[in-house]
Amino acid sequence: MTEMDALSRILSSTLIEAVPPEVSAFAAQMLGACRPLGVLFYGAGMRSDDLDALLDFYVIVDDMADWEWRNCVIRLAGQYLPPNVVYVRQTIDGRLMRAKVAVMTIDQFTRRAGPASYDSSIWSRFTQPTRLVWVRDTVAADQILVAVRKAVLTAAWWAACLLPGPARPAEIWRHLFSETYRNELRPENAGRAASIIEGRADWFEAILAQSWSQLGFPVRENDAGGCYMDISRVRLLKARRQWRQMRRLGRWLNAARLIKAAFTFENGALYLADKIQRHSGLAMRLSPFEARHPLICLPCLLWRARSILRRS
Incomplete structure (x- = not known):
């Protein structure tokens, strides 16, 4: 992208905003x-700067083989049903930090960021403020910016198509994010979409x-300050059929991805144990065998998790 338009400048400036040094150190050590x-770097942990929260990262690679997978089956699963997810724990400056790390190729990212994609989870995530905390070079930075820009344009298109009537921008985005949560089988409360926009309404x-x-x-625009994009009724009806x-x-797709995660989520047992401890304050200790073979031990792990949560 030789000359940036106004949208690209906004997104580029956001991508390079500073993050806590511990976050950059975590990413570099993880790689x-x-x-x-x-x-x-994105999500609630980024918005709050809470280093004790579960952090969210997306690692963008040229090819799935570029990441070190536990076995080739997991790598192949990521080729056909991305992203692959890894749970990572690291100690940075004496602080234990945790992250959920998704890995996806740049081609997968770019395809799923477009309006023809049936996977709204990618473009909806990267419409939100995001930080590029590690980048290989300027060429890679441009590739990622192009993909993020595409995601934002896709989100803006669907925001216009799904809008029930003229509204202020913050309401337009809240409505869109609520709609995408329904696509993803994510039981989010009504305030979740609003929390994404809170403090960044101007952006x-x-x-x-x-x-x-x-x-x-x-x-x-109308007299109340609401706005909408003037799309023909025929095109609007076609878009809404596509959305359904x-x-x-x-x-x-998301159900299939959850099933895949049960078999391929690396360090999934540690993720379960840490989640239990964060929510209940009670430790769930894992044997080395349970940590290495979470799928085999899943019934036992779920039974123990249930018992711990009932005591909390």
Whole structure:
């Protein structure tokens, strides 16, 4: 991207915003000798700067083989049903930090960021403020920026299509994120979508205005300060039919991804044990065998988790 438009400038500035040094150190230590295109940091942990929270990273690679997988089956699973997820714990400056790390290729990212994708989970995540905490070089940074920009344009398109009537930008984004949660089988409360926008309303308003400008449809406003994109009724009905198809197929996709995670989520037993401790304050100790073979031990682990939570 030789010359940035206004939307790209906003997104580029956001990607390079500072993060706590512990987060950068975590990403660098996690990668070791691996050299992906980049590492994106996003989610509730990023918004709150809470280093004790479960952090969320996306590692963007050229090829799934670029990441060191436990076995080739997991790597192949990531080729056909991305992303693959790894649970990572590391000690940084004496502090134990935890992260859920998703790994995906740049081609997978770019395809799923577009409006034709039936997977709303990718473009909805990267419409939210994101930090590029590790990048291989300027070429890789440009590739990631192009993919993030595509995700934002896709989200802005669907925000316009799903809008029930003129609304202020913050309401438009809240409505969109609530709709995408329904696609993902995620039981989020009504305040979750609002928490994403909280404190960044001006940023979301700016990317909506620039995205709608890029999409090329007229933008209308009413006397109450609400706005909407003027899309023909035929095109709007077609988009909403597509969204209903996306919802049906998206739920199957996410169900399949959850089943895959049960077999391929690396360090999943440690993730379960840490989650139990964070929510209950009670430790769930794992034997070395349980840590290495969570699927075999799953019935026993779930029974122990249930007993611990009932005591808390």
